[in-house]
Amino acid sequence: MPDSTKRTKKRAPIPILGYALLGLIDQKPSSGYDLRKIFAETAMGNYSSSPGAIYPALQKLEAGRLVIGNTEETAGLRRRCVYRITQSGSVALKRWLGRPIEGDEVKRGAEELMLRFAFMERVLGPSACVSFLRNFSAVLSPYIGELEAFLAANQDRMPLSARLALESGLRSYRCTFEWTHYALQTYKDFQRERHG
Amino acid sequence: MPDSTKRTKKRAPIPILGYALLGLIDQKPSSGYDLRKIFAETAMGNYSSSPGAIYPALQKLEAGRLVIGNTEETAGLRRRCVYRITQSGSVALKRWLGRPIEGDEVKRGAEELMLRFAFMERVLGPSACVSFLRNFSAVLSPYIGELEAFLAANQDRMPLSARLALESGLRSYRCTFEWTHYALQTYKDFQRERHG
DNA sequence: TCCGGCATGTAAGGTGTTACATGATTGC
C-alpha cells in the first residue's frame, strides 16, 4: 500500500544562512573559518559570522549531503575542515535561486532576494538574472502602490515622525524599484557588448 | 557586605517586538487582539502578528510591570484583556527612544531605528527627533563611504549580478541618507510654521 | 613563557514560527 502523500522525498528546509553558506562553498571550497571571515570582513556582514551559528549550519548541510567536509591534515596550524558542494547541494542551490518571487518576500525585506541575486549569475546565468529582475520589478510595483495609498489615507492622523518613518520605507521601495530598471539596463548593455 | 556589581536593578532586556508593543500601548491602551490587527493591517506588517509571539511578549511585559492588563467583563463577546502602560513602562520606553545610535545598528538594517523614530515625536517631542536625524545622518555617512570603497576595490572580481546586488545596498543607504536631510528640512519647516 | 592568531566547536538561553486548542457570540 504505497503512500501517495510521500511520493517526493521530504527535504528538510534550509534556512537563509544555510543557503548563504552553500552559495559561498559553491563558489570556492571553504572551511568554517574562511566563511566566518567572509561574513565578518566583506559587505555580507549582515550575516552572523558567529561560530555558534556557522558550525552547526555546516554540520546540518553535511548531514543532508549538500556538502562534504574534508579534514586536511596539513603541516602547520590546526587541522581545518574544507567543505565542497555535492551534486544534490548544487541541485538545492539551483532550486532556491530559481524560485519565483512571492509577494510577501518583499514585505519582509529584500535581503534574501538580494542574496539570491548575488549568486544567481554564476549558477543560472545572465538570462535567469534578467527574468528575476523583471519578476522583482513586477512584484514591487503594486506593493509601492499599497504603501502610497496607506500613507495618503492616514498621514493626517499621524505624528510627523511616524509619517516620515513611513515615507522612508516608501522611498526605499522606490529606490529598489529604480534599481531593478538600472540593473536590467546594465544587463542589456552587457549583452550588446558581448554580441556586438 | 554590599555587592557593588549590582548597584542598579538588573532590567531584563526587552526585544524589539516588546518595544513595538509598548509604544503602541502607550499611544492607546489595547488588547492583544487589537495589537495583532495593527501588525496585520497597517504598514507595520513587518512585525509578526502571530499569537505565539504577541501573547507571550505581552505576558513578559506585564511580568516586568511595564504594562498592566485589565480583563474587561463586558457584555458580549469573550473577555478581552486591555493593557495600558505603567510608569516604569513609560520610563523604559523613553530610555529606548533616547538611546544614541550605535554604528552597527545601521549595518543590521534600519528597522529598529525607524520604529524608534516613528514613536519618538509623541514621547520625546520634535527636538529629540531632530537630534536623532542628525545622529542618524552622521552614522550613515562613513558607512556609505566604506561600502563605496569596498565596491571600488572588488567590483572587477565579481560577477555582474553580485556587483549589482552590492550597488543595491549602497543605493538603499544613500536613499536613507537623503531621507534624513529631507526629514530634517521637514522639521525645520514645521518649526517655522509654528513660530511664524 | 605567555600572548595572539588560527580553527573548531559546545552550552545555555532567548525569540520567533507554525500549528493547534479553546471558548463565546452573532448571523444565517
Added chain:
DNA sequence: GCAATCATGTAACACCTTACATGCCGGA
C-alpha cells in the same frame, strides 16, 4: 445548528546569540 468572527492561549520546534572551551602554532 453551523459557520464566521472575536479573543486568548499553548506546545513543539527551529534558529540565532553570547559566552565559553579547546588546542595548535609562532613570535617577543
